[in-house]
Amino acid sequence: MQEEIQKVFDRMCDPKESEAYHFADKLGGMADEEVKEKLIELVKGDNWEIAYLACRALSKTPFQEEALDVIFETIFDKKNKSVQGAFVQILEEFDLSSRFVDVFRVYLFGNFKASTLAKDYLDGVEFDITPRTIRKAEKHWNHYLHNPEDEGSLILKKSEVEPMLQEMKELFS
Template structure:
């Protein structure tokens, strides 16, 4: 089986391969623990295209939470600032129900594309929300308020975030 996995991995990583997405999906379906660890190391690597394919493969595995940790780490890695949107886009392949705070952070601090995609996730994903989740998100919101990237985005985000927090708090009152 390891030989077959290695062949699929090699095809996924081949820059001349036209069917790389297909091989990423196939690799994810057949991944074992060792393969998962290798894919996570590829996500953290320097080749963003292979990292993206590794994210796609990980989305097909049973290790959703551990895989998401690696994807969010890649999103927030400063070296990936220019390609943050691609890593945020791949999140649509994962179960994000437990990741409200992480998505919220991408919305606040991400590039334009990443922030826009995160806003879509915030609007469409059904998250598991607890009072603790709200407090953690408010902590990031307060940090953003005291360190805005620009005043124009601050006003826009304020008009979107404050009603969202109000609505979330009403769920628990």
């Protein structure tokens, strides 16, 4: 079995492989603890294309929460700033309902593509919201307010975020 798994890994990681997505999906279906660890290692690696495929494989496993921790870590890693959007895009394969604060942070601090995709998730995903979630989001919002990237984006985000936070607060009052 290990030999077969290694062959699937090799095919997924082969830059000439036209069916790499197929092998990523297959690997996700075969994932045990050892495979999960190797996929997580690939997500943290230097080749973003292989990392993306590893994220896809992880989305097909029962290890989604661990995978999301690593993916959000990868999104915020400075070395991935130019490819953040790809990692945010793969999030559509995961259950994000308990990840409001992480998605909110991507919206605030991600590059243009990442921020735009995160906004789509904020608008479309049913998140599990608690008073603690709101406090954490407000903490990141206050950090953003004191460290905006540019005034134009600050005005736009302010017009979107403040009503959103207010609406969430009203759920608990």
